[in-house]
Each structure stands twice: as structure tokens, then as C-alpha cells.
Amino acid sequence: MVSRSDILNANVLIVDDQDVNIRLLEHMLSGAGYVSVTSTTNPFDVCELYRKNRYDLVLLDLQMPRMDGFQVMESLKEIELDNYLPVLVITAQPTLELRALQAGAKDFISKPFNVAETLARVHNLLEVRLLHKKVHNHAKVQESRALHDSLTGLANRQLLADRISQAITHAQRNKNAMALLYVDLDGFKQINDTFGHDGGDLVLKLVASRLVAAVRQEDTVARLGGDEFVIVMWQISSAVGASIAAEKMIQILSQPYSIHGQTVNMTASIGVSIYSVHGRDAEALSKSADLALYDAKHAGRNNYRISNRIDL
Structure with a gap:
């Protein structure tokens, strides 16, 4: 009223x-x-x-x-x-x-x-x-x-799907590349076990803030749920540009976190796919990035991998 x-x-x-x-x-x-x-x-x-x-x-x-x-x-x-x-x-x-x-x-x-x-x-x-x-x-x-994700304020799955679609359309129209980065925190379960869900939520918010600060204004940072994040990079010159971005994010996310007065160290692993080498639609790009993330995790974590899957 x-x-x-x-x-x-x-x-x-x-x-x-x-x-x-x-x-x-x-x-x-x-x-x-x-x-x-x-x-x-x-x-x-x-x-x-x-x-x-x-x-x-x-x-x-x-x-x-x-x-x-x-x-x-x-x-x-x-x-x-x-x-x-x-x-x-x-x-x-x-x-x-x-x-x-x-x-x-x-x-x-x-x-x-x-x-x-x-x-x-x-x-x-x-x-x-x-x-x-x-x-x-x-x-x-x-x-x-x-x-938007209720915890971090980042784009959620619904908005992410729209942003990926827009980025692909932009890449097709301008004949350039775009990249999809899947980010997963290493050992996040231990954070929850040690500090409870309140501590875990605080870390997720800090991670979200760091990722937003690490990307360009036109890029999109989304949270899929849990400790999984996705970055849509609208335009890159080559795989080198995606590699530089991934390295920057790994470095930023590995900086110490302060939780309830205690300093905590945590790392992240990243999987990267690039349009149109690793996929020509959202589903193919997402699958390629997810598989690359799996490779990064099994290579020792705290690193990134670019997809080796070729979309024919």
C-alpha cells in the first residue's frame, strides 16, 4: 500500500x-x-x-x-x-x-x-x-x-544459458572466438566440514567477488551450484588469451581467505573450451569445458587445462 x-x-x-x-x-x-x-x-x-x-x-x-x-x-x-x-x-x-x-x-x-x-x-x-x-x-x-544466484548474486543457470547463446551469436557474426571456463574449488568440502555452512558460504561469496574482479565488464561470471562457477568470455584473440585468463584466476583464487578470524588457503582448477574449436553450441562447449576441468583435477589440481576435444 x-x-x-x-x-x-x-x-x-x-x-x-x-x-x-x-x-x-x-x-x-x-x-x-x-x-x-x-x-x-x-x-x-x-x-x-x-x-x-x-x-x-x-x-x-x-x-x-x-x-x-x-x-x-x-x-x-x-x-x-x-x-x-x-x-x-x-x-x-x-x-x-x-x-x-x-x-x-x-x-x-x-x-x-x-x-x-x-x-x-x-x-x-x-x-x-x-x-x-x-x-x-x-x-x-x-x-x-x-x-541470479541467491547467495552470490552471480548469474544462475538460466541467465548463463542466455549469455552463452549471446556470446556464440556474437562470435559467429564477427568471426572471432569466445571461451567458456569451468571453475571448481579444490577441497571445498573440507572448508564446510571445518567451518560449517556459514563459513563455506562466506568463501563462496569471496570467490565470486574475486572472479568478477578478474574478468572484463562484458564477460559473465555464473554459479552453477555448490563450488562450481562458469565464466563466459565474450571475445578472445586465441587460446593464449584464454590461458592467460585462466592463470590469472588460479592465482587470484589461491590467495588466502579469512574465515571467522582464521586464515585459510584454497586453490581452484579450471577447464577451458573455445568456440568453435571445441564446440559450436552451448551443449558442446559445456561438455568440452567440463572434460577439461576433469583433466585439470586429475593432473594435480591448482591448474587449468584447455580441452583436447575437437568438435567436427
Whole structure:
């Protein structure tokens, strides 16, 4: 629900070329308890102001010289992020009310102003707007939770599959290589046995942080579950580039960890596959990287192996 405090603290912009109308509206809103009200007499400033402040409500005069309210609404539509135009139009022409609603305005108030009606319409629109924002934000949170690992915040399997697909498409289009790195922590079970799951979870978060810091912004770090991680490297020049990245990650992950005041050492093993040598789709690349990881583990751990599987 939206509280009265939320409504009174909402961000409101008044747009009118007549300063007397602005002062009157400001007086009405401040008298009703609204505390975040700004204004402008220049319609050309509205989009920039909106872009910076993302107002919860815009009280917009329809009839202004050089740029009228309809033109302002069209400009706002181009920068509004969630396709909701929080505009309450102001007009002395009843014939323009329907056109304004059809143009995207949510409601209208007439000149000369009726104080009770104006405040009621402002209150109602703000209540709807703030509720819409809460629902929209909740949906974004739910979407994020569905695509990210709850412990580390990294991409989960679902998002990883999408990122691999995008990276392969990018590699195909640009005729370059991309790499998939499977990372598995060596001896992680001993960490859990010694420090419990809380200690183990802390290590996983630290590992996630180190991996994110080790890759480029365009690359993706994901957690498959347990102590298994995957890195999607969008573009590499050759197997040498993947080798350098793997060596860097092994070095970073082998640095000591502090768990409940104790210093713990742990290493990692990495398996690498490269598009299109070791696979031309996500399944083949994943299989190749997994087999390479198996080879790295059995070669003594704390190292990496590039797949020797050739995809024909």
C-alpha cells in the first residue's frame, strides 16, 4: 500500500508559462503538505528536468507558446523508462481534455482552479503512480531473483544459458572466438566440514567477488551450484588469451581467505573450451569445458587445462 507520507513526499513538477498559475499551484500543494514541489515556466526544460529527477507527477499546462503541452508529452514518452506517463494536464479549454487523455495524460484539471478538486486529483494520481512504481520495482526484483544466484548474486543457470547463446551469436557474426571456463574449488568440502555452512558460504561469496574482479565488464561470471562457477568470455584473440585468463584466476583464487578470524588457503582448477574449436553450441562447449576441468583435477589440481576435444 501507499502511505499518506509517501504521497506528500512525492516528487512533483509544475509546468506553466504563467508565473501566477505556478505560484497558485505551489501555494495549494504546500498548504496540503506536499514538500517536494518544483516548477518551470520553460517547456523546453521539462525533458532534461524529468531525466534528472524522474518526477512522480507532472502538472502540465497544455497551452504554452513555442512548445505546447502535447509536444512536451511526446518528448516525455521518448525518455520514460516504464511506459507510464505521469502527467496531469492543466487547461482552460474543455475541448482539449479528451485529446489530452488520448495523448497519454492520466487526468486533467480545469482553469480556473478548484482547490478541492485539484488536490483530490493530484492525490489520486500520485497514489496510482506510486503504487505502479512499487509493483514495477517488485517485478524487477522478482525477475532478478529468477536469473541470479541467491547467495552470490552471480548469474544462475538460466541467465548463463542466455549469455552463452549471446556470446556464440556474437562470435559467429564477427568471426572471432569466445571461451567458456569451468571453475571448481579444490577441497571445498573440507572448508564446510571445518567451518560449517556459514563459513563455506562466506568463501563462496569471496570467490565470486574475486572472479568478477578478474574478468572484463562484458564477460559473465555464473554459479552453477555448490563450488562450481562458469565464466563466459565474450571475445578472445586465441587460446593464449584464454590461458592467460585462466592463470590469472588460479592465482587470484589461491590467495588466502579469512574465515571467522582464521586464515585459510584454497586453490581452484579450471577447464577451458573455445568456440568453435571445441564446440559450436552451448551443449558442446559445456561438455568440452567440463572434460577439461576433469583433466585439470586429475593432473594435480591448482591448474587449468584447455580441452583436447575437437568438435567436427
